[in-house]
Amino acid sequence: MIRSASWLRSAIRATAMAAGVGPGAAEAMADVMTEAHLRGVETHGIRRLGPYVRRVRAGGVDPGARPRVEAHGPLLLVDGCNGVGHLVGTVTADAVAAAAARHGVAVAWARNSNHFGFAGYYATRIASRGHVALVSSNGQVCVAPPGSGMPVLSNDPLAIAAPMGGDGFFELDMALSETSRARVVEAARRGEPIPPGWAVDRGGRPTRDPSKALAGALAPFGGPKGFALLLSVEMLTGVLGGGRYADQVVSKESSPDQGEGCVHLMLAIDVARVMPLEHFQERLQDMIRRFREVPTAGGAPARYPGQRRWELRRRRLAEGVPLDPGEVRELEDLARALGADLPPLDGAGPESQPSTT
Structure with a gap:
């Protein structure tokens, strides 16, 4: 099933607002979740909209909260006010990017937040201002120490992004676990085994049973x-x-009526304070060229972080976004239950307006 990015963004925004989410937060949710589909990060796309809405309606997230930014020179402290994580992340990314433009470098911590989607979105949003960015966050626990089956930490994502020139970015975005929990959930939904090494059972033994x-x-x-x-x-x-x-972070699944209390970390370095941006981009592209010219056993050159995502994004903006029919039906059912007006179906047309980063 193919839909344009503009249809997807409008559908998410309309559904979120019908659930009581404020316009700014709904816009942020729509942008982050649409970008997830454009870049092939479907685990953070529309399948999460229903759980987000349930947490809002259960009182676990304040849908109208506006983050508060407290600046101490290049160091920023953001109170998310238990608001929608996507809005907290967006406000923090824009604030730290602006602070880096003033000071050369800036760092921000946003606390009292909730799940904000995929970290790469915020890293490239900062990088689009001519910065090198680092973004991370904690969250619901799901990772155990080696040899144990008792989770005590989240799989804190780590994203690093830099502007390459044009519409592409160097974009590392990885969870610090062997895989994301969402992929295990998806395997369980499909009734399929997971690859070896991904997870352990409650006793700390390796398992392929999701x-x-x-x-x-x-x-x-x-x-x-x-x-x-x-x-x-x-x-x-x-x-x-x-x-x-x-394990102080609240589980968004077992306690949907409570705020998670996530903390997001964002760092921005203004490239122009180190060297001209164009010179940095030339050096970055030269580094990539050097390792891509190294012969490989398979013949195909090694990829750099972000290459696949941004090639995929260009194609999906032009050809449309492939969506799981079951997930689209869930979105439509949720919108119908909330009384939201979804945009008319547009099929697989090109995107008239590039989405934000």
Whole structure:
């Protein structure tokens, strides 16, 4: 099933607003979730809209909250006020980008927030202002220490982005677990086994059964070294950010009537303070060219972070976004139940207006 990005964005925004989400927060949700589909991150697309709406209607998220930004020179503290995570993330990204333009470098912590989608969106949003960006967040626990089946940490995403010139970005965006929990949930929904090494059962034993994995924990990527990195990122987000950390973060699934208390970390470096932006982009592209020229066993050159996402985005803006029919039906049913007016079907047409980053 193919829909244009503009149809998808309008449908998400209309449904969120019908659920009581304020216009600014609904716009932020629509932008982040649409970009997830454009870049092939479907785990953070419309399948999450229903759970987001349920948390709003259960009182776990304040749909009208507006984040408050407190500036201390290049250091920003943002109170998310238990608002929609996508809006908290967007406000924080724009604030830290503006602060970096003034000071050369800036860092922000947003606390008292909720799930904000995929971290790469905010990293490239900052990078589009001519900055190098780093973004991370903590969240619902799902990762256990090596040898254990008891989750104590989130799989804190780590995103690093830089402007390459044109409409593409260097975009690293990875969870610090072997996979995302959403992919395990999807495997369980389909009744399919998961690959070896992704997860462990409640007793800490490796499992390929997604149901046992959901009752147990995800494995940290890279074994003990990966878990050490995950601990370090949790220190930089939840602990240093002054919000909830580790298993203090509220589960958005088991306690939908409570705020999660997530902490987002965003760092921006103004490239122009280091060297001319065009010179940086030339150096970045030269670095990429050098490793892509190295022979590989398969013959295809190695990809750089973000290459697939932005090639896919260009194609989907032109040809339309492929959507799971079942997920579209769930969106339509949710909109109907809320009394939302969805935009007319437009098929697979080109996107007239590029979406924001």
